[in-house]
Amino acid sequence: MVKKLLSVLKGEPAQVPPVWLMRQAGRYLPEYRALRANAKDFVQFCLTPDLAVEVTLQPVRRFDLDAAILFADILLVPHALGQKVWFAEGEGPRLEPIRDAAGLAKLAYRAELLAPVMQTIKGVRAALSERAALIGFAGSPWTVATYMIEGQGGTDHENIRKLAWSEPKLFAQLMDVLVDATSSYLIAQADAGAEALQLFESWAGTVPAGLFERAVLEPTARIVNAVKARHPQVPVIGFPRGAGGWIGRYAQETGVDGIGVDQMTDIAAIKTTKALQGNLDPILLLQGGDGLRDAARKLVTAMAGRPFIFNLGHGVMQPTPPGHVAELVAAIRA
């Protein structure tokens, strides 16, 4: 019996769409906060298999979702490349920014630093329900590079845009480093038992048009190719958040099996036969009630007959009452 998420990613529509939620494991769950409270450092929290297995399983256990997503962080790759990464309480991630060739030359991917992630994957697979598929993930090169160059999340990404425009060779080298590291990391995740993989391009919306091929389309295609060469059966979902008018080319040119869609995009209007995943506004989940149920049904109806995975358009918001997730899943399956 093929898990529903995987058959949808092969292009087969489901009567009732499979459902999982970005950031389904996280601070909105009291059982997550209880575990997190005892662990000071977030990177080490992600790299402690017992904790990461438990946190990955928490939402699947509570809500009987169609997928578990590995509990980890897209900044584990810069960490494994030797860049200093830390999470300041209430401030989001911080990194010692890289701005020049010397900083870039120091980067070297040490796969062994991420070995605990592979243990987590094995632990989750051993405990997972028959319904739920395990999704591994990584950040896409532009998005990860943005953090590496800016030193934080930010919104305008001026430093990486400056670098990409004025030092195209250095930028290409950085993309190469990230394509190689990310490919290795995802292949290792599939080796360990990840049944699908998602590439988070969270900052696709800030890429200037003249850089989109070099920054997003080509690096993503190279990673997908590398993963498919080793694991042709493992589907890859790309999530180019904010990509807007680029979604068509992203779907055609990167080789992904499914496309994650943000809540700003008219998902039903996307012309593709590939699987689409999304895109309820997380605000609706936060608010709950009739508004949530109506919007969920409307989305399911709009995507009927197409290969579709129900998800949010972005992560679960921290103040979301867990009961709303149960309501959402019930509405989708009603």
Add this chain to the structure above:
Amino acid sequence: MVKKLLSVLKGEPAQVPPVWLMRQAGRYLPEYRALRANAKDFVQFCLTPDLAVEVTLQPVRRFDLDAAILFADILLVPHALGQKVWFAEGEGPRLEPIRDAAGLAKLAYRAELLAPVMQTIKGVRAALSERAALIGFAGSPWTVATYMIEGQGGTDHENIRKLAWSEPKLFAQLMDVLVDATSSYLIAQADAGAEALQLFESWAGTVPAGLFERAVLEPTARIVNAVKARHPQVPVIGFPRGAGGWIGRYAQETGVDGIGVDQMTDIAAIKTTKALQGNLDPILLLQGGDGLRDAARKLVTAMAGRPFIFNLGHGVMQPTPPGHVAELVAAIRA
């Protein structure tokens, strides 16, 4: 002799595209900073015709641009509606946020508060070169409402999304108030001598898909209709920044004559016969040199034969050396 900007907005391609730049009047110019230094309050600075005329003309004088854009601010409309608006140094705009029906009920548009803007327009028209057209402007309802509800710029716009989803009637009322005020304001600008009008939808990129019609397409269409009813010859440019995949419908359904395009969008790939305006990455203007000239020429070539207005994809960045603007204009006209 019709000014080039205006003939392009009628759909006629120009051999050499007209050029102006968003935020061409502003802090990157020393002559602007000199005037601004003596004026404490930014709202009053905008509402002092002598100063606003001079500041509007400064970049046109320096760079012989094809358009002047009225020096004003999109938050003058909330100001004229009775909302408290102020600009904290280095922090961006702040407003006393409106969150409920009682706050909304207090709003009443007082056109006389914006009479100085009309004096500014008259003053600019009297002094403007034969080449340059005067563009008036306002913020679009969703974008202005975002500031009014959030109380600041922000990035996630959670409060307005909550309000729009959970209180659709209140949200519709707010859109009505803004459609009416903005229409009156723009009609008055055209009465005073504005030769084209631009609607800034700076936050189009955060509108959830299920709200886009109600928040962007319909309010914009109503304003354009109202303006055209009084001034059928005054072209309207809509700038839905971050609208991505919605640009096609925005071009078809709002009635605008031209579409402003952000730097994230592949402008040459937009299928429309309407005028397009954009979309050089402001970072390239900041950096100057060969990168700027090459990108400018590439953009001009890509848009050759189409009705096209050269602009940036967003405003001039404050640290931009003014000499780079001169270089850009020379490269476009070479």
